Amino acid sequence: NAGVTQTPKFQVLKTGQSMTLQCAQDMNHNSMYWYRQDPGMGLRLIYYSASEGTTDKGEVPNGYNVSRLNKREFSLRLESAAPSQTSVYFCASSGRMRVLGNQPQHFGDGTRLSIL
Amino acid sequence: TQLLEQSPQFLSIQEGENLTVYCNSSSVFSSLQWYRQEPGEGPVLLVTVVTGGEVKKLKRLTFQFGDARKDSSLHITAAQTGDTGLYLCARNDMRFGAGTRLTVKP
Numbered sequence: 265n266a267g268v269t270q271t272p273k274f275q276v277l278k279t280g281q282s283m284t285l286q287c288a289q290d291m292n293h294n295s296m297y298w299y300r301q302d303p304g305m306g307l308r309l310i311y312y313s314a315s316e317g318t319t320d321k322g323e324v325p326n327g328y329n330v331s332r333l334n335k336r337e338f339s340l341r342l343e344s345a346a347p348s349q350t351s352v353y354f355c356a357s358s359g360r361m362r363v364l365g366n367q368p369q370h371f372g373d374g375t376r377l378s379i380l
Numbered sequence: 381t382q383l384l385e386q387s388p389q390f391l392s393i394q395e396g397e398n399l400t401v402y403c404n405s406s407s408v409f410s411s412l413q414w415y416r417q418e419p420g421e422g423p424v425l426l427v428t429v430v431t432g433g434e435v436k437k438l439k440r441l442t443f444q445f446g447d448a449r450k451d452s453s454l455h456i457t458a459a460q461t462g463d464t465g466l467y468l469c470a471r472n473d474m475r476f477g478a479g480t481r482l483t484v485k486p
Binding site: 268297304305306307308309312322323354356368369370371372373374 | 384386413420421422423424425428468470474475476477478479
């Protein structure tokens, strides 16, 4: 069972470049999430999508955009990458959320992004 | 400002020892989740606690939600090397603590 698949696993960008991180889940989940994880900070929610066709800002949305392409796929875009966006990015999915956090989340293995 | 404080930040123990890690908040929250994360992987949910005073057991792991719903603890009995990892707590609004990095030495 694949679960949540993230691509790419590693990426190095130069400041100002753009990039889209891809996420797909095969669990028929309604809700999907993007987090970033930095040393000493835990995970911070960037954006989430409660259901297909909806997206909402999380704790740290600035500098990012998202697209819920269909039920399976939720992408995260950096339009003009900055060194402060160097991080490990995790995608997660869950059953339909009534309120944020009321469903257990299943995480992918992350994308390690370095911006020079 | 970390809304969820986890302590200790690092913990290194010998196999067979017991340990407790903590997750504290200054505000009340309706539920809390505990995750374990291994290097190079995403977090994996261990348990969700919902009711104040609730105790849940998962084999050698015991999770407790404080009566006032502002804190939680995770107790591991007779730790094994396979328990090594980063233990994260998360509030119902998906705010995570910074985690406790546990190393269990053989």
